[in-house]
Amino acid sequence: MSKPVLLLNAGSSSIKYQVIDADDEEVLAKGLIQRIGSDEATIEHEVGGESFDDVSPMPDHTVALEQMAAMFDAHGPALSNVRAVGHRAVHGGDRFSSACLIDDSVVQALEELSPLAPLHNPPGIAGIRAAQKALPDVPHVAIFDTAFFADLPAEAYTYALDADVAEQHKVRRYGFHGTSHNFVSHAAAEFLGRDYSDLKQIVCHLGNGASMSAIDRGHVVDTSMGLTPLEGLVMGTRSGDVDPGLIFYLNREGLSVDDIDTLLNKKSGMLGLAGASDMRDVEAAVDGGDEKARVAWDVYIHRLVHYIGAYIAILGGVDVITFTAGVGENSATVRRDVCARLTALGVTLDEDANAERNKEPHSISAQGSPVTVLVVPTNEELQMAREVKAVVEQG
Structure with a gap:
């Protein structure tokens, strides 16, 4: 039934x-x-x-x-x-x-x-x-969305603020896209035929919203989004990481708090840099010689490499890096440009496998690469269904 x-x-x-x-x-x-x-x-x-x-x-x-x-x-x-x-x-x-x-x-x-x-x-x-x-x-x-990151270690979720202020206002790193990171990290382990608790993983959820997670043998130890989904990677319309002092500077220059909120969340990221929030449009503009789009593309890739390198250090090495979500699953160029900057860290890409269209989980790293690179389609709804089933069966 x-x-x-x-x-x-x-x-x-x-x-x-x-x-x-x-x-x-x-x-x-x-x-x-x-x-x-x-x-x-x-x-x-x-x-x-x-x-x-x-x-x-x-x-x-x-x-x-x-x-x-x-x-x-x-x-x-x-x-x-x-x-x-x-x-x-x-x-x-x-x-x-x-x-x-x-x-x-x-x-x-x-x-x-x-x-x-x-x-x-x-x-x-x-x-x-x-x-x-x-x-x-x-x-x-x-x-x-935040539940997958509930067990982040204090060193990863704590901001260097006055501790009493942080406690009063519940200021800490919470992380987002947890349903996707949960599904994809388990699917990667299953695809590799490895025990989830044996793998050091980095998951790159790259869509209009983008986030990354570091998972050390079954335990999440870091993630790029923070108190809100604004922190971290460059996104379609969100800035990701900026100097917090920027907010005070722009306010003193005449922008209201609401203006700055709208700027950072809805008018920044790839839209602000290149004039387009869809990476397909940005890539087409790069191919057409648009210099603004080229700079935007390089900023996007730089931020990804920055976080991957940091997470490899935090994990003490990495077994598998997985790309997922709209950009991660579909942009061979993003994957190629990121992996090209990670060769010193053990990443060797199989160019043909990377270019191949495939809706199933698949490896895009070269045979013998010290680090495995995967593309795993996310399925947040299926993960939700599994969690609903588990809760209902537990009563």
Whole structure:
């Protein structure tokens, strides 16, 4: 008997969803709702190889999930068969170290943590409430982006701030993309036929948002994102690491705190440097001789190499470096340029394997390379389904 679970990833104006059979891990349906809050919101629903779409007013998440339910009623599968609902929760702070059943106290905690993730937690809460209203008789489970990094050592999560101020305001490194890093690191070990607890791993999750993790024989010891998802690597629109003094300087120069927030989160990164947030567009501009794009590309690669080198030092060596997510899985050029700068650290790339299109986990390092380099497609929804199943079975 199948055990379908509904998985929801609610953003401020969008909801991504999938239904996965938690037993055989088959995707039964998936969809995307966009432009929630407008009179022309869209929904795309895929099931059985067919796609269905609609445009209608969706003033809030409750109406959006009603439209989703209507799609399931019209085209299947039946939502009445769903055994549980899993919700992506971006920020669990230091309160949640694993997925958990959602009750009023969990929702309250997410509300209290919203100042740490004002763009992510509130829409997630709205999605939880709307889903509980639509499916009140099944368990709802929260899966936290931060949970995978809950056991970071103090030396990695502690900022060199006044300790009392940090404690009062819960300032520390939390890390994000944990669901992806969890899935990919385990998938890499499985692909290599190695025990997870035997490997020193670096995972490079490179999408519009980007982060890196260092995993020492099953224990996460560092990650690039911090208190918020702004820290670390260069991203599509986010700056990643900058001198904190930049904020005070720009404020004194006349920019408000909100202006600086918008600048660093939405107008920086590759968009700010090259005028495009999509790495495919940046790569095309580089090939066309655009000097701004070339500088942006080099900054992006430099930051990746910087973090990989640091993590190799922290790990005391590395067995496998894995690329994943939209850029990591699809840009052979990014992988090539990063690996070209790591030859002194034991990385030797197989150029043909790197150039090959492959949707399955595969090695792109040369035979005999001291460090194995992999490309492993991430599957956050499948990881969520596994965690929902585990929580529900535990009761």
